[in-house]
Amino acid sequence: MQIAENILQTEDLSVFYGNKQVVTDVTLDVPRNHITAIIGPSGCGKSTLLRCFNRMNELIPDASITGKVLFEGQDLYAETVDPAEIRYQIGMVFQRPNPFPKSIYDNVAFGPRINGFRGNMDELVETSLKRAALWEEVKDRLHASALGLSGGQQQRLCIARTLAVEPQVILMDEPCSALDPIATLAIEEVMRELAEEYSIVIVTHNMQQAARVSHYTAFLMVEDQRIGILVEYGESRQIFTNPTDERTEAYITGRFG
Amino acid sequence: MIRSTQRADFQARLARRKRQSTIFAGLCMAAIAIALLMLVVLLTYIVVQGYSRVDWQFLSSFPSRFPERAGIQAAVIGSIYVIAVAGVASFVLGVGAAIYLEEYASRQKFTKIIQVNIANLAGVPSIVYGILGLEIFVRTLALGKSVLAGGFTLALLVLPVIIIASQEAIRAVPPSIREGGYALGASRWQTVWHLVLPQAFPGILTGVILAVSRAMGETAPLIVMGALTFVPFAPDGPMSRFTVLPIQIFNWTSRPQAGFHEAAAAGIMVLLVLLFIMNAAAVFLRFKFRDRM
Numbered sequence: 001m002q003i004a005e006n007i008l009q010t011e012d013l014s015v016f017y018g019n020k021q022v023v024t025d026v027t028l029d030v031p032r033n034h035i036t037a038i039i040g041p042s043g044c045g046k047s048t049l050l051r052c053f054n055r056m057n058e059l060i061p062d063a064s065i066t067g068k069v070l071f072e073g074q075d076l077y078a079e080t081v082d083p084a085e086i087r088y089q090i091g092m093v094f095q096r097p098n099p100f101p102k103s104i105y106d107n108v109a110f111g112p113r114i115n116g117f118r119g120n121m122d123e124l125v126e127t128s129l130k131r132a133a134l135w136e137e138v139k140d141r142l143h144a145s146a147l148g149l150s151g152g153q154q155q156r157l158c159i160a161r162t163l164a165v166e167p168q169v170i171l172m173d174e175p176c177s178a179l180d181p182i183a184t185l186a187i188e189e190v191m192r193e194l195a196e197e198y199s200i201v202i203v204t205h206n207m208q209q210a211a212r213v214s215h216y217t218a219f220l221m222v223e224d225q226r227i228g229i230l231v232e233y234g235e236s237r238q239i240f241t242n243p244t245d246e247r248t249e250a251y252i253t254g255r256f257g
Numbered sequence: 258m259i260r261s262t263q264r265a266d267f268q269a270r271l272a273r274r275k276r277q278s279t280i281f282a283g284l285c286m287a288a289i290a291i292a293l294l295m296l297v298v299l300l301t302y303i304v305v306q307g308y309s310r311v312d313w314q315f316l317s318s319f320p321s322r323f324p325e326r327a328g329i330q331a332a333v334i335g336s337i338y339v340i341a342v343a344g345v346a347s348f349v350l351g352v353g354a355a356i357y358l359e360e361y362a363s364r365q366k367f368t369k370i371i372q373v374n375i376a377n378l379a380g381v382p383s384i385v386y387g388i389l390g391l392e393i394f395v396r397t398l399a400l401g402k403s404v405l406a407g408g409f410t411l412a413l414l415v416l417p418v419i420i421i422a423s424q425e426a427i428r429a430v431p432p433s434i435r436e437g438g439y440a441l442g443a444s445r446w447q448t449v450w451h452l453v454l455p456q457a458f459p460g461i462l463t464g465v466i467l468a469v470s471r472a473m474g475e476t477a478p479l480i481v482m483g484a485l486t487f488v489p490f491a492p493d494g495p496m497s498r499f500t501v502l503p504i505q506i507f508n509w510t511s512r513p514q515a516g517f518h519e520a521a522a523a524g525i526m527v528l529l530v531l532l533f534i535m536n537a538a539a540v541f542l543r544f545k546f547r548d549r550m
Contacts, residue, residue, distance in 0.1 A: 059439060061364055088442030098433035101456055111441035114451065158437070165441055 007032040007169060007199045008053055008090075013067035015048050015057060015228070022048050023228035025067070028218055030169075035191060035200045037214035037236065039207060041256065044220045045228025046203045047095075050171050053201065054090040055083040071169075088115055090169040091162035096178050097154035099146035099161075104129075104138050107146045107157055111165035124164055132160035133190050152183025159190060170194065172202040176209065188213050207252055211240045219248045300529075307522025315523055319489040320505070324516025329524055331488040332505035335404070336473060336531070338492050339501055342408020343415065344469045350412070351419030352461055358420070359427040360449050379417035386414040387481030395482060402483035405495040410482050411475060415468040422464025426457040459546040466539035470532050476503040502528045 008030035015023035023045040030036050030053075038046045048057065055076065057063040069076040076086055088111075100107050108125045117124070125142070129135040134156040138149070146157055155175060162170055172191075176184040191200055191213050204210050210217055217240070218233040232245045243249045250256060318328020362368045390410025400406040430453050438448035454461075479501060480486075486508045488500040502524060509521035 054440065056436065056440065059436070083439075084442045084444055086442075087440055092436075092440040094433060094436060094440075096433060098431070098437040100434060100437060100452055110438075110451070111443075114441065114443045114447045161437075161441065 005031050007072060008201070009068075009070040009073075010049075010052070011068040011070070013049070013052060013065065013069060015045070015052060016064050016066075017060065018062045021227060023052070024226050026220075026228065026230045028230060028233060030199060030201055031216065032199050033195060033197065034215040035195045035202060035213055036216040036218065037210035038201065038203045038218045038220060039205065039210050039251075040220035041222065041251070042205065043227070044222050046220050047173050049220065049228065050173055050201060050203045053169065053171055054087045054092055056087075056092065058083060088165055089167050090171060091165065091167035092171040092173065093155070093158050093162055093175045095174040097151055097158050099149070099154050099157050101145070101147055103143045104146050104149070104157060105142040108160050108164045111161060115165060128160040128164040129157075131163050131190075131194065132156045133186060133193075134160055150183070152179050152186055155179060155183070155187060156190065159187070159194075163194075167198070169199045169201065172200065174203055174205065176204070176206065184209070207240075211236060219243075219245075219251065221247060221251065223247075303522045303525050303529075306519055307524075307526050310519050310523035311526055315520070316527070319491075320487050320508075324512075324514050324520055327509070327517065327520050329502070329505060329520075329527060331491050332500050332502045332524070333527065333531075334491040335484075335488065335499035336501040336528075338404045338495075338499060339407045339411060339479075340469055340473050342405060342495070343411035343472050344465065346409055346412035347415050347419050347469065348465050351416050351465070352423050354416075354420045355423030355427055355461075356449060356454075359424050360445065360453065375417045375420050379421060382477075383414055383475055384477040384481055386410055387478030389413060390478060390482045401496065402485070402498055403496045404492050404499045407479050407482060407484055407499060407501070410478050411472040414475065414478060415472045418468040418471075419465050422468065423457070423461045426460025426464065427453060429460060430456045459543045462546070463539050463543050466535055466542075470535040470539075473501075473532060473535070474503055474528065476501075476507055479504060480507075502531070 006029040010026050010028045013023060013026045013028075014021060026049060028049075038049060040046050051057045052065060052069050053071075053076070057065070065077065071086065071090065075081070100110060102110070105125055108128050109121050112121065112124055126135060126139075129138065134153060137153060138144075138157075146154065149157060155178075159170075159175075176187050179187065188209065191202070194200060195215075202210075202214065214236045216234065217236040219231045219239065220228055221231050223229055232239060232243060232248045234244075239248060240252060243252065315328050316333065317330050318326060319331050321327045358368065358372065362371075387410060390406060390413065394400045394406035394409050395402055398406075400409075434452050434456065435448050438452045443451070484504055485498055485500045486504055488498070492499040506521050506524040506528065509517040509524065512518075
């Protein structure tokens, strides 16, 4: 993988919660306009790794990092970088749908509004909802509360809300774990379409999902008290059919995890 | 065989357990019955004694040394003025402090010490706040024995309760909402203002109104602070001297004439109606804001 193709990179990235190390020396390149999956057993630090990309770990008291995270070659953790600026360009969708207790329209318009968007808001809301494949279902009740939507619709609304600020990267932290299979398929379909214009990093503990949607897969695990070790990283096809590391093979064939 | 004896034991015990259950339910019902009965007796006593006095003359007159001419206008207006000042001041300070403690302060020892002290302050006798108010507002800040000084004193009194209630309301807003805001590039201020506060507001409002209605019944701190007991005029501004309903009631009950006791009962009825209106407003506002979400 060439540098130019990579939108996000980590170099010897470690994350600590207090004295506890939860990500250990991860070096990883995330290619532009592709879907990269991070898989691994529970508690292996995959969500923590994901949250390094938009500095969400900073919201946790006494979290600290060593190593580097680069976004388009720039150090995300440089002193001159404001976390708000990063989160504006690197959006995030969470494990549980977390729509704001506002109308569907206001949920989508929230990001653009706080970032000082001046333009046609109706149009932006419509395109964002269309790209998240939610428009047809909600176009007649844009001003109804978002809390009245189903779980799957709420999650697509959260995707639309993220798209409305036009980020370059979308981080997804187990976006389907609270959803039924049909809602999951709808989200995966949206992801595939978005991958043409956006770079997506998804954390998932559903290996079929990683195999179905992602182009690249990183496998993290816990070994000998060390948490968050990157065991293997490569094209998903290769990882799921012909892993080079026997620990990866053991995990994807269901022998542990 | 063993099983069948166990079964018999179980049956015997089951009957006993059911009896215990009934007795416990009965005791709980007795407790609420006694509480309600007391309230009914109290209200009946007051209404019987005072209802003949509650009329327009009573509401629109000033105190008098003749019981039948005495009225409550000065106290009603004084109470409303003082409570308005206390409500605004304690709302602004209390909600501000709660936001700071919940959203900004780091979880360190210092914050914990502040937290414990706020809880302790909520238990300090109200008369102590009267002394504080007298020293700070009346003397040091030279506000005199005015509506403003009285309102501020009551604001201090209810501040800890409002801070704690607001903190609880803010804490009840799920962290995922804040994360959602931050993930879109919102600043801390934007997240608090646009996402956290609107959701916490019904809870905060309920806390504030309940605390302030408690303040409305306070007598001791205002007496210490130097509110008047005989005020033949309605307060006309924040610097005016004043009296409030509980002080007026207290004053009337300590007179020997039966006529004044009737006036006191009537005053209590007026106070209760005002309290009822405030509590009803709290319930109404809470539902109104819930519906909006």
